[in-house]
Amino acid sequence: MGEFEVVLTSDRTMISNHHGKEFLGFLATGPAIGVPKKVWMWLAAPKIKVDSLGRPIEAPYGLRKIEAKLIDSGFNAAIIDPDHLKKHLDTMKVLMIGHHDYFAYGPPSSEWWMITKREPVNRESFISFMNSPVIKKAKEKGVKIIAGGPAAWQWLWELEYWKKWGIDSVVEGEAERVVVELVQQALEGEELPDYVYVGPHDSPSIEEIPVIKGASVNGLVEIMRGCPRGCKFCSVTLRPLRFMPLEHILKEIRVNLKSGVREVILHSEDVLLYGADGVKPRAEPLIKLHEAISKVVPGSIAWAHASLAAIKYAEEKHRIVSRLMKEILYDKQDYLGVEVGIETGSVRLSKIIMPAKSAPYPPEKWPDVVEDAFRIMHENNVIPAATIILGLPEEKPEDVVETAELLDRLRPYRSLIVPMFFVPMGALKNKDWFRRNAIKEEHIEVMLKTLDHSLYWAEDIMNKFYLKEPYLFPVRLGLKIFLNYVKYKTNKLRPKIEKMLLEGKEEAKATA
Amino acid sequence: MKVLKTLENNAFHLVLILNEGKVPSAKVIGEIQRKLTSQQLWNATIYIISNVSTPFYFESVRDLILNNVRYSLVFRYAGKSQEDLVKLLNQLKDKPFEVILEKETPTYANILNEMGIDYIVLKEV
Numbered sequence: 001m002g003e004f005e006v007v008l009t010s011d012r013t014m015i016s017n018h019h020g021k022e023f024l025g026f027l028a029t030g031p032a033i034g035v036p037k038k039v040w041m042w043l044a045a046p047k048i049k050v051d052s053l054g055r056p057i058e059a060p061y062g063l064r065k066i067e068a069k070l071i072d073s074g075f076n077a078a079i080i081d082p083d084h085l086k087k088h089l090d091t092m093k094v095l096m097i098g099h100h101d102y103f104a105y106g107p108p109s110s111e112w113w114m115i116t117k118r119e120p121v122n123r124e125s126f127i128s129f130m131n132s133p134v135i136k137k138a139k140e141k142g143v144k145i146i147a148g149g150p151a152a153w154q155w156l157w158e159l160e161y162w163k164k165w166g167i168d169s170v171v172e173g174e175a176e177r178v179v180v181e182l183v184q185q186a187l188e189g190e191e192l193p194d195y196v197y198v199g200p201h202d203s204p205s206i207e208e209i210p211v212i213k214g215a216s217v218n219g220l221v222e223i224m225r226g227c228p229r230g231c232k233f234c235s236v237t238l239r240p241l242r243f244m245p246l247e248h249i250l251k252e253i254r255v256n257l258k259s260g261v262r263e264v265i266l267h268s269e270d271v272l273l274y275g276a277d278g279v280k281p282r283a284e285p286l287i288k289l290h291e292a293i294s295k296v297v298p299g300s301i302a303w304a305h306a307s308l309a310a311i312k313y314a315e316e317k318h319r320i321v322s323r324l325m326k327e328i329l330y331d332k333q334d335y336l337g338v339e340v341g342i343e344t345g346s347v348r349l350s351k352i353i354m355p356a357k358s359a360p361y362p363p364e365k366w367p368d369v370v371e372d373a374f375r376i377m378h379e380n381n382v383i384p385a386a387t388i389i390l391g392l393p394e395e396k397p398e399d400v401v402e403t404a405e406l407l408d409r410l411r412p413y414r415s416l417i418v419p420m421f422f423v424p425m426g427a428l429k430n431k432d433w434f435r436r437n438a439i440k441e442e443h444i445e446v447m448l449k450t451l452d453h454s455l456y457w458a459e460d461i462m463n464k465f466y467l468k469e470p471y472l473f474p475v476r477l478g479l480k481i482f483l484n485y486v487k488y489k490t491n492k493l494r495p496k497i498e499k500m501l502l503e504g505k506e507e508a509k510a511t512a
Numbered sequence: 513m514k515v516l517k518t519l520e521n522n523a524f525h526l527v528l529i530l531n532e533g534k535v536p537s538a539k540v541i542g543e544i545q546r547k548l549t550s551q552q553l554w555n556a557t558i559y560i561i562s563n564v565s566t567p568f569y570f571e572s573v574r575d576l577i578l579n580n581v582r583y584s585l586v587f588r589y590a591g592k593s594q595e596d597l598v599k600l601l602n603q604l605k606d607k608p609f610e611v612i613l614e615k616e617t618p619t620y621a622n623i624l625n626e627m628g629i630d631y632i633v634l635k636e637v
Contacts (some may be wrong), residue, residue: 155567156574162567172577173584177518190514191588193557194566197577199584201554202519238581 003053004088006070006077006183008063008096011129013122015081016045017058019475021467022218022265022302023337023385028122029101030112034485035478041121043478047083054084057259061216061267062149063098066179068210073180079214085134094186095138098149102126103161105154107387107420114421115447130165139166144186148175156195173198174225174239176208200238209244211251215259219297220267220304221252223289227269228279229307231343231354234269243275243285246292253296262299271303271338272310272320279359281314283323290328300333308340308373309358315376325380335465338377340384342370342417344392345406346399353392367406374413383461385416388450390443392422400442407449414457417450419443444497448490455487513603515557519584523555524548525609527590527600528573529620530562535572539634540612541580547610554583559590559604561597561620572614594623601627 009015018025024044032040049057059067059079070077080088085095101109104123112120129135139145145167147155152172155162162170169182169192178198186192203225212221226241227234253264266289268274275285293301314320325336343357344350350357350366358366377384388403407417462483467476515521524547528535544556558576562569566589570577577585590600597620601611611624611631624631 153578156570156577159567159570167567178516181516181518185514185516188514193516193586193588195570195577195585195587196516196519197580197585198519199554199580199582201582202584 003091004076004078004080005091005187006075006094006096007085007088007092008067008077008079008098009082009085010060010063010097010099011082011122011126012041012047013045013125014060014099015056015079016048017217018045019043019472020218020263021472021475022220024475024479026108028120028125029104029109030120031116031118032121033116034482034489037121039478041125043475043482044121045125048081050081050084053078054080054087055214056081058215058217058261060098060100061212061220061222063096064212064214064216065210066096066098066148066175068213069176069179070183071213072210075180075183077183082129082132085138089134089137089141092138092141092143094183095135095143095145096183097145097147099126099147099151100149101154102147102149102151103154103158105157106151108418111419111421127161130161135165144168144192146171146182146186146192148172148179168192169194169196171196171198174203176204176210177202200240203239203242206242206244206248209242209248211248212255215256215261216252218265219253219256219261219263219299220265221249221256222267223249223271223274224268228273229270229354229356229359231357246289249289250292250296253293257296262297263302264293264297264299265302265304266293267304269305270307270310272306272314276310279309279313279356281310281318281320283314283318283320286314286320287323287328290324294328294332298332300336301329302336303338305339305341307357308342308370309361311340311373311376311382312369313360315380316372321376321380321382325382335381335383337383337385340373340386342386342403342406342410343389344395344399345370345388345403346395347402349392349395349399352394367402367409370406371409371413374410374415377415378413381465383414383416383465385418387418387420388446389420389422390446395422397440397442400440400446404442404446404449407446407453411453411456414460416454416457416461418454419447419450448494448497451486451490455483455490458483513588516586519555519586520557522553523557523584523586524551524553525604525607526556526558527597527604527609527611528558528560529597529611529613529617530560530564530569530572531614531617535576535614536634538579540576543610543612543632544580544583547608548583551608555586556583557586557588559588559600561590561592561600563592565589565592594619597623598627601629 013028027044055078063079067079104120109120146169147167148171152170155170224243226239272281345367351363355363358369361369560569613633615635616633
């Protein structure tokens, strides 16, 4: 019945298109709140259409890249939906698993876990998938299992599971240069290395990066790799900067269109740096890119990530944001979604951990850069989902206060702001890093501010922009119920939290 | 044993003999860095000789992976016995390699001395 020797897969939280709304996928990073787990999973990661062989119509972009590399090298490989793996048990010799967040150690899963003290559904879903009879059967048949993807490092903290499930090799980093050889050796029954970390020097060149063969989730396509900003908390920045040629991008978009995916998410650590002069965005490549895509794509365009400094510079120097929104994309969408990183409102801390994040502006101007970028986005219907990081190394209470002050300045601008906790990996060892005393009172103040901000604007975004399609009514309803539940809970708990904060402040004064 | 040609053909090879406890990652990374820089290499293969088998030896060496950002690293478990060590050293004889002992252990040290192979000890017993 099956026909693939090399099968790539993941659990349901990954093999889903999240109702065509990428942002809903983030619900899988938390535990079920206010609704039963089944409903939560349906909201976050509904099953996806598959063909007769169990191949999903859309699949995660990282898996698509590996699949493409293997197919181009002559392997009989395919991504298979987790519910359809059994069809390939007789032919499968290598099983490759990828994930953004296998064990929920990444952001924002770890924050939800820490706050609610409950395991996020992505972790539960992955563990349940790996415990399923089909995986056990595959191992009994001698199938080699290779795990990879951006969360590969998490296996280093889950050695019991590694052993229990019989993972043969774990690969971390950009895998294009090594995956063919690794799979070939697995097929030949050779002993595989336990762990492979592909360093920046072995990153693939543009020519070595294949064009995907099947559609990616929600039309995500990569426009560049690497980032020049050098923030201390980010590993992407170590990788060389590479811009995908426009024709390469368009080829992948055509693959998506052929499968009926009408939207595009442009993936990069900083979309506005596509074709940039260092950290200074240039109008010509960005306009050309968006014009070319907009000609072939009937649906909307979103950006995966953009930096706030690039948004400010792009608009103030070249009017790029308003030109894109008002002259190129105006007839296909009324908003554009993007993830941005605020991380901190403290100038002192930004100088230490992300001195180039504000470039070409000086780090002293970071809070102004953030506010200006938020204003520009608000005026142009660009809706950011922004992150801040609490508990960074060397963070002092006054840094968190500055972050809280910046949040007040951002209140008038339509956006979602999510707090994340910096989790030193050393702390993971004892699995007690979720303890509440890791959160200080100033953190709670900031968390409450972000919650208020996001709840206020979430309603506005839902009413004006999001999930307007009639077929998404049940999802919209589910999300409204969730938002109302969070509001109700927050209001109920607020007096207690505020009392706690006040007592904490008074105690601190008395001690001082 | 087949190697990953892309990463291992032109790599520095390190035999890490572990007993128990955590490897001081900064020292090992420093050592790898020193060797790779002097030989203008970007890759290292690390062979683990230890009583603690795969994957549990990563408890001792994961900081080495997490604290390394510059170099490609390949980890291979090479067994625990003196015979395993001899076999590995014979395989490596035509390649640039170095041996690090987590701590001074006569069983392994004797073999290395007999074979005339220099080694570094991270912790004296």
